[in-house]
Structures are given as structure tokens and as C-alpha cells.
Amino acid sequence: MLTNSQIEQFHKDGFLLVPSVLEKEQVVELRNSLINLFNSKITFEGDTDHLRNDICNRYQEFRWLVIHQPIVSALKSLLGNDFVYLPEIGAHKSFYSTWHKDTTSQEAAGLQFQWQPNYLMIEAAIYLQDNDEYGGGLDVIPGSHLYPDLSTNSAAHDFWSKITPPPYIHSVQSKAGDLILFDFRINHQASLPTKCSVNLIPDSKQKLAIFIACSANNKYVVSYKKFIYSRPSYHYLKDYQYQEDFLQLVRDNGLILA
Numbered sequence: 001m002l003t004n005s006q007i008e009q010f011h012k013d014g015f016l017l018v019p020s021v022l023e024k025e026q027v028v029e030l031r032n033s034l035i036n037l038f039n040s041k042i043t044f045e046g047d048t049d050h051l052r053n054d055i056c057n058r059y060q061e062f063r064w065l066v067i068h069q070p071i072v073s074a075l076k077s078l079l080g081n082d083f084v085y086l087p088e089i090g091a092h093k094s095f096y097s098t099w100h101k102d103t104t105s106q107e108a109a110g111l112q113f114q115w116q117p118n119y120l121m122i123e124a125a126i127y128l129q130d131n132d133e134y135g136g137g138l139d140v141i142p143g144s145h146l147y148p149d150l151s152t153n154s155a156a157h158d159f160w161s162k163i164t165p166p167p168y169i170h171s172v173q174s175k176a177g178d179l180i181l182f183d184f185r186i187n188h189q190a191s192l193p194t195k196c197s198v199n200l201i202p203d204s205k206q207k208l209a210i211f212i213a214c215s216a217n218n219k220y221v222v223s224y225k226k227f228i229y230s231r232p233s234y235h236y237l238k239d240y241q242y243q244e245d246f247l248q249l250v251r252d253n254g255l256i257l258a
Contacts, residue, residue: 002077010078014145014186015138015172021070022126022177031128033061034208038093046235050095053236054087055210057246062091065210067253071124071179078181079120079216084258085250086121086224087240088213094206096135096192100151101144102184106227107152113223114185121184121224124212130175133195134205137174138188141167145183184213221258 002010002018010016022030037052037059046053055062065071066085075083101107102123103114113119131137144167148156160167171191172180182188193201201207215221229237242257250257 001073007077010181010183013140013142015140015142015180015182015188016074016078017172017174018070018074018179018181019175020177021068021074021179024177027128027177030062030126030210031208033059034091034093034128034210035206037091044236046233050093052091052093053234054089055091056089056212057087057242060245062089062210063246063249065126066212066250067255071126071212072253072255074179074181075122075124075214078122079214082217082256084215084217084221084256086213086215086221086228086258087237087242088211088228090211092207092209092211094198094201095209096190096198096207097188099187099189101149101187104149104151105231106224107149109227111223111227113220116220118216118218119220121213121215121220123180123182123184124214125180125182126210126212127174127178127180128176128208128210129205131171131173131191132205133193134201134207135191135193135198136205136207137191138172138180138182139191140170140172140182141187142170143167144187145185147187149185150187215258217256225258 006016044053056066106114125138127137129136148159150156150160174180228234247257
């Protein structure tokens, strides 16, 4: 379980680094599994060379993550014992996002439930390499989960200009096997390499990450599911069903899939 000071820090900053949720052997196992997965032929619509969707539902070798106690305990501390796994659990390879909020798309679609009281959705990010001169982690603007979205709200520019002290960029110094929990609404981007260009990163430092989307168990889960099911790019959600053995594993461990 997280400490009270960790919980307070998360709500203040919009993110939290939880060290060493995976053993070194587990990191190696996951890296090898992801390398094999990304080297395999793409068989699901919507998957790409840099993205594999729905990995825990589709592939048994990743399912243990959703019942791994250090991860589950941290999520329960922030979201409640009845928290919900959303149908967005994916893996990234050598993917470097630019600045955004994970609520930007829904806000651009005119939705505002992400700013309502009791809303709390979190990305549980597992990075399988250190965030160092080769990149491989996350940059955030602490506290920006409380600020409007610059990319969708014209009035936000004035709001941001009046923040005291001004926002600053924090590169989360995560190690392989750490967990980064961050609010969907925080401004974030991928940490970029400083030692070399992306295409010259050595294989041992190749960026691999798993993102597990979670939510407090409330009415906004239904709102969010309705939104993502409407997105044309989310091909895997067409006629979507959880595999029965995955559903049973989660239920047997007292957890909930949305």
C-alpha cells in the first residue's frame, strides 16, 4: 500500500513514481516477451510496429501483471479497493509521444466529464529500461492535471500564463521495473534520448513500456467506455469481448474489468 505522503504527492503533482514493483528477472522476462511480440507478424487490426493493443486479454504471458500485488496495492491506495481496469492495456516499442493529456481526444470531442468531482482515471506505466541518456521514460508538468487543456481550450493560454510559479518540466528518473502512476489529465510526453538519435539507440536500451488504464469505480467508467468504443481508430473494440480465462483470473483475485 502507498503511504499517506505518497497519496498526497500524487494528488498534488498528478503523478507518482513507485520504485521496484518488478524484480530484475521479471523485467528481463517482459522485455523478451515484448521483443518477441513486436517481432511477430501483425495479426490484429489497429496494431502497429510501435503498438500492440489489449495485450493482457490476448496474450497469457502478460496477464500476471494485472494481479501483481505491488501494482494492485498501489492502485487500490489511489482508486479504492473496487477500482476498475479499463479495456486499454497496451504495449509500446520505440514510441515517443509529444506533449498531450490522455483526455485531449475526449475533450476535443466536446466531453467534459473528466473535470467533474470524483473523476479519477490513472495510467499505470511500466517502463522496462532506465530513463537515462537514451530516453525510455516519461516527462511531466507537475500539477498540470489541475489545469485546462491548451490544445483544446483557447482560454487556457491565459490561465497558464498566470500560474505562479510557472509550470516546469520534470523528467521522471525511473529505473527498469519501476511503476509510474499518472493522472489522465496531466501534461506529459515521452522522454527523448540526448545521447543519440532514436534510430541509433542500442538494442539493450530500446524503449519498451506497458500501459494499464484504470479508474475509480464510478459513473465515469461508463462515460469513458462509451467514448473509446466510438473511436474509429480503436479497431480492437469492435465486437469486443474478454477471453473467459482472463476474465476468470481477474475475478478470482477480487478485481474488476470494465
